Amino acid sequence: MTAVLKAQGLGKRYRRRWALSDCTLDIPAGQVVGLVGPNGAGKTTLLHLAIGLLQPTTGQIEVLGDRPPANPAQLARVGFVAQNAPTYGGLTVAEHLRLGAHLNPGWDAVMARDRIERLGLEPRQRVGKLSVGQRAQLALTLAIAKKPELLILDEPVASLDPLARRDFLQGLMEAVVDQGISVVLSSHLVADLERVCDYLIVLVGSRVQIAGQVEHLLSTHHLLTGPRRDPARLPEDQHVISASHTDRQTTLTVRTEGPIHDPAWTVSKIDLEDLVLAYMSRPADAGRRPALEVQR
Amino acid sequence: MNRGTVIEFHLEARSGVAPYLQLIHQVRQALRIGLLSEGDQLPTVKDVVGRLVINPNTVLKAYRELEYQGLVTARPGIGTFVTGTLGEGSLAALGPLRRELRRWLGKARRSGLDDESIEALFLTTFRTSAEDVEGTGRWAG
Numbered sequence: 001m002t003a004v005l006k007a008q009g010l011g012k013r014y015r016r017r018w019a020l021s022d023c024t025l026d027i028p029a030g031q032v033v034g035l036v037g038p039n040g041a042g043k044t045t046l047l048h049l050a051i052g053l054l055q056p057t058t059g060q061i062e063v064l065g066d067r068p069p070a071n072p073a074q075l076a077r078v079g080f081v082a083q084n085a086p087t088y089g090g091l092t093v094a095e096h097l098r099l100g101a102h103l104n105p106g107w108d109a110v111m112a113r114d115r116i117e118r119l120g121l122e123p124r125q126r127v128g129k130l131s132v133g134q135r136a137q138l139a140l141t142l143a144i145a146k147k148p149e150l151l152i153l154d155e156p157v158a159s160l161d162p163l164a165r166r167d168f169l170q171g172l173m174e175a176v177v178d179q180g181i182s183v184v185l186s187s188h189l190v191a192d193l194e195r196v197c198d199y200l201i202v203l204v205g206s207r208v209q210i211a212g213q214v215e216h217l218l219s220t221h222h223l224l225t226g227p228r229r230d231p232a233r234l235p236e237d238q239h240v241i242s243a244s245h246t247d248r249q250t251t252l253t254v255r256t257e258g259p260i261h262d263p264a265w266t267v268s269k270i271d272l273e274d275l276v277l278a279y280m281s282r283p284a285d286a287g288r289r290p291a292l293e294v295q296r
Numbered sequence: 297m298n299r300g301t302v303i304e305f306h307l308e309a310r311s312g313v314a315p316y317l318q319l320i321h322q323v324r325q326a327l328r329i330g331l332l333s334e335g336d337q338l339p340t341v342k343d344v345v346g347r348l349v350i351n352p353n354t355v356l357k358a359y360r361e362l363e364y365q366g367l368v369t370a371r372p373g374i375g376t377f378v379t380g381t382l383g384e385g386s387l388a389a390l391g392p393l394r395r396e397l398r399r400w401l402g403k404a405r406r407s408g409l410d411d412e413s414i415e416a417l418f419l420t421t422f423r424t425s426a427e428d429v430e431g432t433g434r435w436a437g
Contacts, residue, residue, distance in 0.1 A: 030353075032353075166349055170345075170346050170349045173345045173349060173350065173352060174345060174346055176345075176352050177341055178342070195307075195315065195349060195351065197351060198351055198353050215314065218314070271310075
């Protein structure tokens, strides 16, 4: 499968601060990719590098086989919805669609109109009068009507209430079914992404902590509980992501490709939220090790 | 042949069971109890995706696996249809077995067992007897 996004040693520095460091990724096409990390982790920087709004300080990035923004043809293949789904408050819904038609060569006017109708948006309505959720849906409509191969969304649901959030993700997933687009979307909440993503990237403190197929991540991470012991004495193929101890008990989150044989441990499954939290709460220096990519 | 879709999927978020396995399980369950039978159409991928707000690949994976198990067939552009059966021969036996189980449950309650104890007793007995007949009739998943 071809990569929709490939990064090699990618980094971006603002003055003295690295917003993104040593980022290496290889994301196959046809996936819904979740980019998760706390605020300020570098998610927006990575997405802006992907659409060519920023140029890398170090390393390389390729999107759909080209360095962004390679040319208008490549830009037409990538859709982008910026944080807070920017729209023009003074323009009407219909004017937004006309603008989209003018700016995008591959514009699908029928699909855009259908979608607006299904959402119950009145074409003559000024966008400034719409709810936050409706504006987000309009921005999504504009982005998918340009018929991109890859759709990139920066925190698309952060400002939405639970119902609008569900409606938005529903619209997005239906577009994935109808058009087979690849999607990269970021969120600081893994719960938003859990069900809709195939692939997850955890970005903390400007570094990719882990990236891989959700299913693979879930099958290679385990929660171990047992009598207190030193995590440094685990077998070599078991990487400790997080550890906590009481006087008598040790609880570890470990990543390993193999089975865990030690009978002293009670091994439990870990859900995606706990897995991500384990990476997020790692000490800052843990991320200094080379970022690792879990392949299928 | 198409009698419309007859089942609706649901997901348990905190069950720890992968969503695609939950979908497979629900179809197999529906087949076992006779809720689904040959010729019935499963919900379309878009329906399931829209209803559960999940990744389409999750649904595709479940349907592919069901197809591999010989229970359904995808007809491109139309939908996915039930073409196999599960324990159909035993469907007739369900009624008597259920009655017997009810009697047993009544007996367990009269002996003073609460629901939790009954469940624990049933599950442990089920497991040990399943180990005795390893591989027969157990849902592999």
